[in-house]
Amino acid sequence: MTSSTGSPPPIRTTRVLEPEQIAMQAGRQMPFLRLPVRSLAFSDRQLRLRQLAASHPMREYLIFIADLAQAQHQVLQDYAPVELPETEALEAAAKVLKPPMPAFGWTRDAVWLKELRRLLALFRARLPEGSARDTLDRVAAADDAWIDAQADRLSRRIMFGLDLAAAPLIAAGLQAYWTHLVLQVAESAGENIYGRTDPGNECPCCGSAPTVSITRIGADEAGFRYLHCSLCGTEWHYVRIKCTHCESTKGIHFESLSPQPGVEVPATGAREGAVKAECCDSCGHYLKQVVMEKDPEVEPVADDLASVTLDLLVSEAGHQRSGHNLMLLFGEPET
Incomplete structure (x- = not known):
């Protein structure tokens, strides 16, 4: 991707020599876990996507995902009850530092297929005629076995045999299901049922990879970094x-798109310094970080999508992305 002058946007590199000393030494405590909020999770996402889309080269796709997030929000508000794990199973998982409902091992309640089709019907009402609606109708008419097989590939990050056109639609249903499942378990057994996991870069609830990290603001969380689960x-x-892939604290540096004086970061819509890539020279991976101090309205999935230019430039520099965004997958489509 190039700028209007024909050359790629410049990137700014900041080298960090030693691990950052965060504000724990004064006995300051912060919540380890931040569960999604039912009324805000997808609503905030769709609002941010529309904001970012205003003058973005990926405007149509960002609006597409915003409309999909709006349908996710509607479904999540009155999602049907799902089968929950036994309290003993939850406690056993916590003792061995494992997520209690691993996305790649948990048997999904069949309710998820019914709710997926409801989500698709809500989304269809917002779609104009065209290939996207044709793909939606194809997914809605598919049998349960095919959809479940595609969902298994998504959960395991398997690209072979994955229908890339249908993937965001099926992923939207998976995200709504897992968000509801995590919240329903917390309502039933209490938020403390979710503990720390080993390795620490996997979601403590479902074991999925993060999309990005987010550095938060607020009285209890200011300056602390959280990983945002992709599922x-x-x-x-x-x-x-600290590298979110190999957990090394050596060779960490940040790269970001270098803005022109007085304007926003090119091709992202976010304010200057709000999106950057944390790169690890030890393992060659990177994870993007969104910074609320620079832009209080950042949203992990939305800002990750809108900053794909940064992914391209960092990848060209030799680093491999470790973050996972179910709304933007790369690979060979199903033949």
């Missing part, structure tokens, strides 16, 4: 200046 939207604390 259920849960956030969990992860020490800053």
Whole structure:
């Protein structure tokens, strides 16, 4: 991707020599886990996507995902009850530092298929005629076995045999299901049922990979970094200046798009410094970080989508993305 001058946007590199000393030494405490809020999770996402889309080169796709998030929000508000794990199973998982409902091992309640089709019907009402509606109708008419097989590939991050056109639609249903499941378990057994996991870069609720990390603001969370789950939207604390892939604290540096004086970061819509890539020279991976201090309205999934230019530039520099965004997948489509 290039700028109007024909050359790629410049990137600014900041080298961090030692791990950052965050404000724990004064006995300051912060919540380890931040569960999604039913009324805000997808609503905030669709609002941010529309904001970012205003003058964005990916405007049509951002609006597409915003409309999809709006349908997710509607479904989540009155999602049907789902089968929950036994309290003993939840406690056993916590003791061995494992997520209690692993996305790649948990048997999904059949309710998820019914709610997926309801979500697609709500989304269809917002779609104009065209290929996107044709894909939606194809997914809605597909049998349960095919949809479940596609969902299994998404959960396991398997690209072979994945229908890339249908993937965001099926992923939207998975996200709504897992968000509801995590919240229903917390309502039933209490939020403390979710503990820390090993490795610490996996979601404590469903074991999925993060999309990005977010550095928060607020009395209890100011300056602390959280990883944002790509599936259920849960956030969990992860020490800053530490690779989220190999957990190394050496060779960490940040790269960001370099803005022109007095204007926003090119091709993202976010304010200057709000989106950057934390790169690890030890393992060659990176994870994007969104910073609320720079832009209080950042939303992990939305700002990750809108900053794909940064992914391209960092990848060209030799780093491999570790973040996972179910709304933007790359690979060979199903043949």
